[in-house]
Amino acid sequence: MIASIAMRRGQTLIRLAGIWAIWLVVALITSVQTYVAGLTTGTPQPWLTAFGNGIPWYSVWALLTPLVVAVARRFADERRVAVLLAVHLGAGLAVVLLHSVLYVSLNAMIYGNAPWAPWSKDLLLLKLTGSIHVQLMIYAIIVGIVLGARAYRTLRDREIVAARLETRLAEAETAALRAQLQPHFLFNTLNAISALVPDDPVTAQRLIARLGDLLRLSIDRHRSQRSPLADELDFTDTYLAIEEARLGERLRIVRRIADEALTVAVPALLLQPLVENAVRHGIAPLVSGGTLTIEAGLAGGRLRLVVADDGKGAGEIVEGVGLGNARLRLQQLYGAGSSLEIETAPGRGFRVTIMVPR
Incomplete structure (x- = not known):
């Protein structure tokens, strides 16, 4: 019993570490794009600054990904399209709001009350109004990956069952x-x-x-x-x-x-x-x-x-x-x-x- 609980906890930690690693790679790619864009437009910024600005944003997404996965799995068997759209639209907006609040709060924790710190109500409103479409797209991508993986496992399981039945019949x-x-x-x-x-x-x-x-x-x-x-x-x-x-x-x-x-x-x-x-x-x-x-x-x-x-x-x-x-x-x-x-x-x-x- 204890060994089984320890094994499940170990698997959970591995999955969480995998999620953080994936978002870290995304942050790295985005930071490279930001750095190159600065060079192209004549407004270069240090590499560490470009990378540091992306870390809080994607770290919050790494924190929220298990929540999005849980919602996607909870309603994966829902066959009514209208209900499914309503659930994910509501959940997506809630996740966007939560992400924006956590992101702004994380910036405040990192930069403190310095005059140049990005913590302000204006930043919160800016993230809610200026990037809501991007965040909803990220939410949809995570849900799509979960549903696609579930569909693949279901298809694979059905093929295994069919092969076993065929073998037993033979x-x-x-x-x-x-x-x-x-x-x-x-x-x-x-x-x-x-x-x-x-x-x-x-x-x-x-x-x-x-x-x-x-x-x-x-x-x-x-x-x-x-x-x-x-x-x-x-x-x-x-x-x-x-x-x-x-x-x-x-x-x-x-x-x-x-x-x-x-x-x-x-x-x-x-x-x-x-x-x-x-x-x-x-x-x-x-x-x-x-x-x-x-x-x-x-x-x-x-x-x-x-x-x-x-x-x-x-x-x-x-x-x-x-x-x-x-x-x-x-x-x-x-x-x-x-x-x-x-x-x-x-x-x-x-x-x-x-x-x-x-």
Whole structure:
């Protein structure tokens, strides 16, 4: 509690010091103009005199600035233009009167009762009548700065909120797509194992244990939208162990994985559905089987991931659960920074190439 109060006081002092510094710079600029104008008109005055005359004027404005800021903030949400104009016109005239009184009083404190001292009723009337437009303009500038800064912060906050909502929506949609993938994957894997139960129950039992490993890994992945490529390859290898046991020598696997690609984060459960499509639809239907190739490497600052087979291929591309969800998830997570390309032809296999940012 005490630390919080001390911190707020420190911030207030910093803001006040900043206000004084700004007005000091304004006083310096104005004094330079006055000094140069004296030289130009042939009525030069010492530099210290020019600067000293400007200090009281702008020091009072430094003193009144927090008051003007408070008024601007108090009525910042007012939407009625007539009320807003009336408030600031009244407040502006009051600030002008207060500034003139304080300025003349400050001059009297500095110069005393010397005959040449600028303290007099005439000076007060002169400031009220001769510089009221300048002071009202200064008041308006301060109010404009406060309202402009407030509008900027409001716009920035809205953009941050909108970005967060967009991120949450993308995460929710991605989670829904992953939820769709998991039962699809489980159903297909159980079908693969059930085909072995009558003829090879020992192998089927071993594959059920593998399936348990897959489910455990799947649950672990559910906690994150992305995971390292190395983890995705481990998950896919566990799935491929089941397919190798089922297809035997009909399934040949080639892996070309660059070491630097293993740590790149990719969408969780992205690779396995692509491998499953290649095995089930490209290689398994052929009596001779085929070769599955998995490649990963870096290209142009992005990860290039390829899943290809030399199976039966297809005359047309149909994006089911695996391919369709992969494309949608890439779009949700990376937008235009990712791509998914498909190459296929009857008898020439199926090739999926994915590019994701590092």
